[in-house]
Amino acid sequence: MILEVPFRKVHGSRNDFLLIDEEHLPAPPDRETKKRWAITLCDRKKGIGADGILFLSPSGQADGAMRIYNADGTEASMCGNGLRCAGRYFIEKTGKDTIFVETKKAVLEVKRWEDGPDVPLFQVEISPVRFDPESLPMNTDKREIINEKLEDLSRELLFTALSVPNPHLIAIVSKEMMLSGEQERISAFVNGENPYFPDGVNVSFVYPIREGEIFVKTYERGVGFTNACGTAMSAASLVAARNGYAKRNSPVTVYNNGGFVRTVISENGDKIFLIGNGTYEYDGVFRWQEDAGLAGWAITRRYPEEEAAYARIERKAREKIREIFGVDKV
Ligand SMILES: N[C@@H](CCC[C@H](N)C(=O)O)C(=O)O
Numbered sequence: 001m002i003l004e005v006p007f008r009k010v011h012g013s014r015n016d017f018l019l020i021d022e023e024h025l026p027a028p029p030d031r032e033t034k035k036r037w038a039i040t041l042c043d044r045k046k047g048i049g050a051d052g053i054l055f056l057s058p059s060g061q062a063d064g065a066m067r068i069y070n071a072d073g074t075e076a077s078m079c080g081n082g083l084r085c086a087g088r089y090f091i092e093k094t095g096k097d098t099i100f101v102e103t104k105k106a107v108l109e110v111k112r113w114e115d116g117p118d119v120p121l122f123q124v125e126i127s128p129v130r131f132d133p134e135s136l137p138m139n140t141d142k143r144e145i146i147n148e149k150l151e152d153l154s155r156e157l158l159f160t161a162l163s164v165p166n167p168h169l170i171a172i173v174s175k176e177m178m179l180s181g182e183q184e185r186i187s188a189f190v191n192g193e194n195p196y197f198p199d200g201v202n203v204s205f206v207y208p209i210r211e212g213e214i215f216v217k218t219y220e221r222g223v224g225f226t227n228a229c230g231t232a233m234s235a236a237s238l239v240a241a242r243n244g245y246a247k248r249n250s251p252v253t254v255y256n257n258g259g260f261v262r263t264v265i266s267e268n269g270d271k272i273f274l275i276g277n278g279t280y281e282y283d284g285v286f287r288w289q290e291d292a293g294l295a296g297w298a299i300t301r302r303y304p305e306e307e308a309a310y311a312r313i314e315r316k317a318r319e320k321i322r323e324i325f326g327v328d329k330v
Contacts, residue, residue, distance in 0.1 A: 002295055003288045005037075008089070009050070009281040012081025013228035014258025014314070016050045016281070017068075018042070019085060022057040029055070035073035040294050041286065042071035048286065048297055051223050054082045056089065062107045063099035064090040070222025077104040078166045080230020084110070084122040084278035091122070105165045118309040119277045126164050126234040127271035136167035138196055147243070152195065153186050160239045164272070167201045167221070168235040172243055178207050178217065178330055187219035204232045208245040209324060215255045217330055227258030234272040237263040251275075257329050259310070259317045279303075279310045 003026075008019045018041055022028045029037065034055060041047045052070050059065035066086040068079035083101060087110030090099050097112045106128060113121040131144045138145065138161050145161040153159065157171040169190065183205045191200040200221040207215040216236045218229035233254040237246060246252040248265045261276035286297035318328050 001290065003290075004285055005288055006283065006285045006300075007048075008283050009048070010054075010082075010085035010089075011258070011277075011279050011281060011310075012084045012230055013233075013256050013261055013276055015081040015226050015228045015230065017052050017054045017079075017082050017085060018048060018050045019054045019056060019089060021089070022055060028057060031075075034067075034069050034075075036293070037288070038069035038071060039073040041297075047294060048284070051220070051226050052076075052079065052082065054079070054086050056086055059102040061100075062102040063094050063096065065102040067104060070220070071224075072222045074222045075104070076166050076222065078106075078126070078164065078231050080124060080126055080232075080234055080274045081228060081276070082230070083108065083124045084230065084274070084276055086110075086278075087122050087124055088112075088120070088278035113275050118312050119279060119306065121275055122278045123273050123275045124230070125271055126231060126274050128163075128165055129235075129238065129270055129272065130163050130165065131161070133161065135163040135165065136161055136201060137198060138167070138201070139198065140196065150196065153189065154182065157182075157186075160242075161201070162235055162238070164231050164235045166231050167197065167199070168204060168232055169197075169201045170204045170206060170232075170236055170239045172239065172245070173205045173207060175207060175325060178205050178215070179325065179327075183217065183219055184225075191219075191221055202229060202232050204229070204236050206236045206240060207324070208240060208243075209255070212246050212250065213253045213255070214240050214245060215321070215324065215330070217257065228256035228261070230261070230274050230276070233261055234263050234274050238265050238269055238272055241265050241269070255317055255320055257321070259314050260320075277310060277313070279306050281307060 109125045147158040187203040204218045218232040240246045264273040280303040283301040287295040
């Protein structure tokens, strides 16, 4: 039997996803199917190509539910860029301007933000924020890892570990360090067999541009380097604020390889608001055969005006990156 599955290709800061509304399927896919779809469809050579799949379904306690599967088939507890796209989808489906989305570990608020000059913007809540190592999980005797050296990883960098609620390891770095191969080496280590992170961790390097402006590059667990990671940019803003590079209750501009977002850290740092695009690229349908896998896919509708508007935002970010690092993409 062949199953025809409609999907929408979306992105938040060019962190791209296939969004699947389970209400359009005869039955919700089980975990094994979701894993197989993620591995097969996210493959940029043999599949459709994406960083992950967002599975949307009805929720008994919120306006909708979202689950995120990484490109390697693992399920994560949260996805900030994905939640802006899923939130937009539920906002349009329900006709409300503010909604609540049930994610794996929390019910989170999503709001239609005032429209930017170019693209519609959405604000999502990133919480709960925790620094206790069990929440990542991370193996350590310390109560918290805040600006700590982890000798197995680097002799010079200071790391902060936190969950929002997916796990993040963050270091504030120099321009030279940002352009070095260190992030890839460290990320490969902590996402393989390692003494610290049994479930792996998202690794971000943060370059403070000036007060209230940072650049963040993330190696995502289950994916590799992505153009941007929403939860990482939120966690990085909080780490920047704790180190005096940003203020709480005041917008932080976060540049990334796919554009830029704004974050606002609450007064006591217990939540972060992430504001940015949730862009539709195209709608499509794929055909899935239980035994043989992907049996083809096609685009059914494009959103060229959204793409053109986002490309203008992206150009502005590229100019900034070139001005700071002397290259178009870090
Ligand atoms: N891209 C996401 C995070 C997706 C999950 C992450 N790779 C993990 O395994 O924790 C975001 O925008 O937050």
